[in-house]
Structure formats: structure tokens, C-alpha cells
Amino acid sequence: MRTLRTIRHRLALLLALPTGALVVLAATGTAAQAGRYAEAGRTGDRVAVVAGTEDLVRELQRERGLTAGLLGGEEGFRAQLGARRAAADQARQALDRLLAGDPPGAGPVRRALAPLTGLAALRGRADTGTATRTEALAFFTDAVTGLTAAAFTDATGGADPQLAAALATLRSLADATEAAALERGTLNGVLAAGAFRGGDYPAFVRITAVKGAALDRVPRTATAARTGSLDAALRTPAATAVAGMEQQALNGFAAERLPVRAADWWQAASTLVDDLHRVESEAAAEARARAAALRSAALRGLLLDVGLALAAVAGAAALGRLATRSVTRPVAALVAGAEELAEAVLPAAVARAQEGGAAGPTAPTAVGGPAELVALGAALDRVSATAVRLAVEQSALRRNTAESLANLGRRNQALVTRQLGFLSALERGEHDPGVLANLFELDHLATRMRRNAESLLVLVGEVSPRRWELPVGMGDVIRSALGEVEDYRRVVLRQVDEARLDGGAVAEVAHLLAELIENALAASPPDTDVEVWARRGSGGYLVAVVDRGRGMADGELELANARLSGRESFLVGRDGLLGHYVAGRLAARLGARVRLTPSPVNGVTASVLLPEGLLARAEVPV
Incomplete structure (x- = not known):
């Protein structure tokens, strides 16, 4: 028991x-x-x-x-x-x-x-x-x-004569x-x-x-x-x-x-x-x-x-306390040592390993009392040394993996950027409608490849190098997101309120919306549309992506919202939905809130609330 x-x-x-x-x-x-x-x-x-x-x-x-x-x-x-x-x-x-x-x-x-x-x-x-x-x-x-x-x-008086x-x-x-x-x-x-x-x-x-x-x-x-x-x-x-x-x-x-x-x-x-x-x-x-x-x-x-x-219970409690104190005190010292290992020693060793330093030795656990508990303390010291070594190795492995992924992502991004430039030059010099259509399709495909490369950079903590100096209208940002998804013809813009987004956040907001729209298109039947609503409110700018798919169960929604909030690492995910992890990282970086909720009829609605600080103030005419 x-x-x-x-x-x-x-x-x-x-x-x-x-x-x-x-x-x-x-x-x-x-x-x-x-x-x-x-x-x-x-x-x-x-x-x-x-x-x-x-x-x-x-x-x-x-x-x-x-x-x-x-x-x-x-x-x-x-x-x-x-x-x-x-x-x-x-x-x-x-x-x-x-x-x-x-x-x-x-x-x-x-x-x-x-x-x-x-x-x-x-x-x-x-x-x-x-x-x-x-x-x-x-x-x-x-x-x-x-x-x-x-x-x-x-009225008999009971048992009293x-x-x-x-x-x-x-x-x-x-x-x-x-x-x-x-x-x-x-x-x-x-x-x-x-x-x-x-x-x-x-x-x-x-x-x-x-x-x-x-x-x-x-x-x-x-x-x-x-x-x-x-x-x-x-x-x-x-x-x-x-x-x-x-x-x-x-x-x-x-x-x-x-x-x-x-x-x-x-x-x-x-x-x-x-x-x-x-x-x-x-x-x-x-x-x-x-x-x-x-x-x-x-x-x-x-x-x-x-x-x-009460005296009987108190006496029994006192005897039990006296009988257990001689054993529980050394055990408490062992517990304190284990907690220090978990809360201080291991995080410090991992931090030093991430910075490229050595892990350093662990302090021995001081345990008195019976010989059995002293031996247990020595075993705990060996366990702590092994745990620190493994944690440092794992941290170094993750750091090297992240650096490798970032290097690979940057290379892919550079190649895709060159490819897009080359395609743009071909498009400007081509007059044959058929060939030009093929070039547009290649351009669209390359744009999606660039988003995938940037997704890899987002997952390892890199910042997108694409920046705009001036604010960009939200309609253009949403259309830019549509250009990064495959079946963009099925996306219908129902309402887009006028607003201008800070140029430094344009690429990341477009990337975030593209991930959500891509997921909505994948979840919807091929003969249905995905609707996008964008409204300006007192708390910020709200963008809603509504699909007409089969919907998600409560447990699935809870897991998806955990990924979108950035509370779960993509390294532990098992279902392959990297888009949720990418969107969660981008939302955390932007200070936005992303949440999935059931649609009124069927399907799922993905809501993105951009904070007021990302929106540029309207220019006052002179």
C-alpha cells in the first residue's frame, strides 16, 4: 500500500x-x-x-x-x-x-x-x-x-429509578x-x-x-x-x-x-x-x-x-514521534541533499556547460546516524556525480544540436533567398504566359521553403533577419502570410480592419499567421474554405482563422494550447505538429496570445491577439 x-x-x-x-x-x-x-x-x-x-x-x-x-x-x-x-x-x-x-x-x-x-x-x-x-x-x-x-x-425517566x-x-x-x-x-x-x-x-x-x-x-x-x-x-x-x-x-x-x-x-x-x-x-x-x-x-x-x-491519542503520538525522530532526521538530511542536487547543483552545472565551462565537483552529503544511512549517503553522492555528468553531457549535446540546426537553417535560408532572387529575375524577363505561370509556382514553392527554413531557426531561438524599416498594413501582412501556404486559394478574407504593424515584427507575424492558416487548411476538407477575420480592439489587434474541419477533442485542444503557449519543448513532441511549436515560440517572442477554441458549428478557431505595442500609431497630418 x-x-x-x-x-x-x-x-x-x-x-x-x-x-x-x-x-x-x-x-x-x-x-x-x-x-x-x-x-x-x-x-x-x-x-x-x-x-x-x-x-x-x-x-x-x-x-x-x-x-x-x-x-x-x-x-x-x-x-x-x-x-x-x-x-x-x-x-x-x-x-x-x-x-x-x-x-x-x-x-x-x-x-x-x-x-x-x-x-x-x-x-x-x-x-x-x-x-x-x-x-x-x-x-x-x-x-x-x-x-x-x-x-x-x-415520560418514564429512562434507566434512573x-x-x-x-x-x-x-x-x-x-x-x-x-x-x-x-x-x-x-x-x-x-x-x-x-x-x-x-x-x-x-x-x-x-x-x-x-x-x-x-x-x-x-x-x-x-x-x-x-x-x-x-x-x-x-x-x-x-x-x-x-x-x-x-x-x-x-x-x-x-x-x-x-x-x-x-x-x-x-x-x-x-x-x-x-x-x-x-x-x-x-x-x-x-x-x-x-x-x-x-x-x-x-x-x-x-x-x-x-x-x-485525547490523552491516549496524545501519548501514542508522542511515542510514535520519539520512535521515528531517530530515523527520520538522517533521512531528512538525505532528502535535503537530493533537493539541493535537483534545484541548485544540476541547474548550475547545466548553465556552466551551456556556456562552455566545466561542470565542477559536487559537494558530499553529510549524513550521521546508523551505518546503513551513512552508506546510503555515500550512494547518493555517487548518484549525484553521475547525474551531474549526464546532465552536462545532455546539455552539451542539445547546445551542439541547436547550433547545428541553426547553421543548417541559415544555409537553407540563404540558398532559398538566392533562389527567390533568381526566380524574380527570370519572372521579370519572361513574357510567355505558360512559362511565367510555372515560374510563379516555383516562386511560391520557394517561399514556402523559406518559411520552413525560418521555422527551424525559430525553434533553435534564432531571430529572423528580415526586417522592414516602415510600418506595414495588416492587410498586406495577412496576404504575405497567404503567400507562404500551399492552398492559399481556399483562404477567404472576411474582414480586415485597418491597422499598421511595426516593420520589425512583420516577418514574424506573417510567419505566425502562415503556420496557423497552414494547419487550418490541412484540417479542413478540400472542398471547404478557411476564413480569416481581423479586427482592431481596445486590447490589441485580433486575427481569427476559422476552419470547417472535424474539430478537436478537449484533450487535443489542451495539448495544442500548451504548445502554442510555449510551455512545451519541441524536443519532447511525438505527433510531428512542429507548426504549433513554431507558432508558440513566435507568439512568446512577440508578446502575442494564441489559443485554439471550438468553432460555433464545427471545426476550430485559432485566435491571435497582437499587443497594442506592435501597432504603429497613425500619422497626424500637418
Whole structure:
């Protein structure tokens, strides 16, 4: 594997197994603590949802009792009902704000709140007397029962017995408080009516039985403090009065009129219900405190486990560092020596060889440490000496090759120039049209031969000897380029903006355009034309050569543009496209930008952007 090719990685692999075991153990403990921490946080949020729901339940219970009394015929409750309704609406808004954060258990409570959409309609019928007492009691009781059941859905306390007991106590107190509140509202309506009617008595008996059962369940799970608070709430004068009036109601079930005033019952029963709500709130506070304690303990354990995991990793890293430093330091010295050889010694030796000097000796690599690494350093010194010698030989060979090519190119150029002069003299003295046409063809062929000779000089870095003293129009430069390609009759000049090119750059620009036009003609089918567009712009002079060939793939375009930018040497090319290398050298010398792009329909567009500095300024008439 690639990751095991270094000494550092192999030593790290030796320590990976024990380190991995430590990390896995620490990660397991950390994950368990994180789970307990998250569960404790969710339980605390659930308890907050229970408390917020029970606040709304308490206000609905009070409104239920007053509404039952009003519908039973006691008009004195109407004045109190408005404040109770406002308190219930405020409790509903507070619960909605709590549920907006989407705490655990919010979904069931939201669904349980849905039936309360009919509360406003019930209130209106209660005010007008069109609703019955039974209907109002059933509506509020269903809403309260649904909210309490939804609030305690899945609120079990998890694996902590103390928290589970606190939640069970809270549920029992909620059931007892609801039974006491329902008893208050039911009997309040009965007393307002004067006596039991229809199914009022059986319903009242069932409610008292449910209340007693719920109160009996509380001591089984409650703490001593909560049991004491509940006992105190059941021994108050109000609780004693409630028990007495409750017994009177049970004994006088068949009486025409019960001997209890509705206002007295409401006051005493409300005090008892408030006391039970207080005990319930204390139980909720206990549950929240236990959840917070569990969360704090889980956080401490989580931080401890994370610290142990980090310490294990840090210790393993320190051991690995100590184990590898004794080996990697000498290896680093070898690497530094190799980099100096590649970046400084070899380039300097090549530069001296190109100037005709000697390569010079290489400095030995100083390596300490084990004998094996010392031997490796000596081997590197031998390799560096051999590399320097080979690099110098290659550089000398390239220099000699370039000089030979330049000499050959100059000779060819001189011969072709003489040939062109001789052909020009023959053309001036010849009057036979047939012979003159042949001479023109020979002249054109010789012109192409001269371009090939100059291409050889361009590749080896020679400058064209052809120079013009005065600026030349771009139209003439482009036509001169056409004279250096074979099938120039297929080239169409679509547009040529007026501009004058500096005389010193005319030959090289014409050569550059001829190479691109030659490539476009070779890439196009014989029955198609190659178009040339030349436009003057703010950034320079742009010449575009458009062919209608098969085009080039993305990879081919990338390679061609690399050659045209001068980033690749012609000595490494394998596809024989020397024209791209020649154009790239000429563009770099002129400061021009050459790029191939796909044509809009098919084929390739070669764009040449000549810089503004190559263009002669227009002469201002005197």
C-alpha cells in the first residue's frame, strides 16, 4: 500500500493496534456517556413540557368549574369567568411558545391541543345559555384528560429509578388534581341547580373514587418530602370542609335541595385544588432537579472520557514521534541533499556547460546516524556525480544540436533567398504566359521553403533577419502570410480592419499567421474554405482563422494550447505538429496570445491577439 512506503507510516502501523484499542474503549465510554447526557437533557425537556401542559390544565379546570356553576343556574360565577378565561388563554400561549422549540414530547401535546379549537364556540353558547352543563363538563374533561395523557406519553425517566419514581409521582398527583378539579366543577353545577339530576350522582361517585385511588398511589413512589406536603394539603381547613360537604352531598343524593351553598363549595374546593397543584409543582421541580443532576453527572463523565481518549491519542503520538525522530532526521538530511542536487547543483552545472565551462565537483552529503544511512549517503553522492555528468553531457549535446540546426537553417535560408532572387529575375524577363505561370509556382514553392527554413531557426531561438524599416498594413501582412501556404486559394478574407504593424515584427507575424492558416487548411476538407477575420480592439489587434474541419477533442485542444503557449519543448513532441511549436515560440517572442477554441458549428478557431505595442500609431497630418 502507498501509505506503508515511509518509515514514519510503518512505525505508526506498529503502534496502531494498541492505540486503536485504547481509542475504541475510550470512544465506547464516550458514546455511552454522550447518550446518557442527551437522554437526561431530553428528560428535562419532557418534564418542562409536562409542567407547561399542567399549567394550562389547571386553568382549564378552573374555567370548567365556573362554567358548570353558571350553566347550573348560579349567576354569581359570571363575574369570575372572564378572568379565568383570560388566564386559560395566557397559559395556552405560554405552552405554544414552549412547543415552538420542538422539545421531546411536543408532537402528542400539539395533537391534544387540537380539540380546543372549539373552546371559543362553547364559551359563546355558555354565555347565552344554549349549552348544557353536561356538554360543558364533557368538553373540558376530554380536553384536560387528553392533554394530561399526551404530556406523560413516554415520560418514564429512562434507566434512573429515582427519576422514574419522580415522574410516576407527578402523574399520580396530576390524576388526583384532575379528579379533585372535576369533582369541584361537577358538584358546583349540581349545587347551582339545587340537587342531583339525571346521571349527576353516579358521575360524582365515580369521580370521588378516582380521586381516592390516585391519592393512594402517590405515597408508593413519592419522596418523604412530597408525601408530607400531600398530607399537609389534605389536612387543611379547606380540605376538611371539602370532605364534609362531599359527605353531605353523598348522603343527600335523593334530597330535593342539597344543604350546601355553591359559593362555599367553590371556595373550599378551589383552595384544595390549588394546594394539590402546589404539591404537583413541587413534584415537577423534583423531577427537573433530578434530570438536571443526571445531565450534569453525564457531562462530567463525558468530559472525563473525552479527556482520557485525547490523552491516549496524545501519548501514542508522542511515542510514535520519539520512535521515528531517530530515523527520520538522517533521512531528512538525505532528502535535503537530493533537493539541493535537483534545484541548485544540476541547474548550475547545466548553465556552466551551456556556456562552455566545466561542470565542477559536487559537494558530499553529510549524513550521521546508523551505518546503513551513512552508506546510503555515500550512494547518493555517487548518484549525484553521475547525474551531474549526464546532465552536462545532455546539455552539451542539445547546445551542439541547436547550433547545428541553426547553421543548417541559415544555409537553407540563404540558398532559398538566392533562389527567390533568381526566380524574380527570370519572372521579370519572361513574357510567355505558360512559362511565367510555372515560374510563379516555383516562386511560391520557394517561399514556402523559406518559411520552413525560418521555422527551424525559430525553434533553435534564432531571430529572423528580415526586417522592414516602415510600418506595414495588416492587410498586406495577412496576404504575405497567404503567400507562404500551399492552398492559399481556399483562404477567404472576411474582414480586415485597418491597422499598421511595426516593420520589425512583420516577418514574424506573417510567419505566425502562415503556420496557423497552414494547419487550418490541412484540417479542413478540400472542398471547404478557411476564413480569416481581423479586427482592431481596445486590447490589441485580433486575427481569427476559422476552419470547417472535424474539430478537436478537449484533450487535443489542451495539448495544442500548451504548445502554442510555449510551455512545451519541441524536443519532447511525438505527433510531428512542429507548426504549433513554431507558432508558440513566435507568439512568446512577440508578446502575442494564441489559443485554439471550438468553432460555433464545427471545426476550430485559432485566435491571435497582437499587443497594442506592435501597432504603429497613425500619422497626424500637418
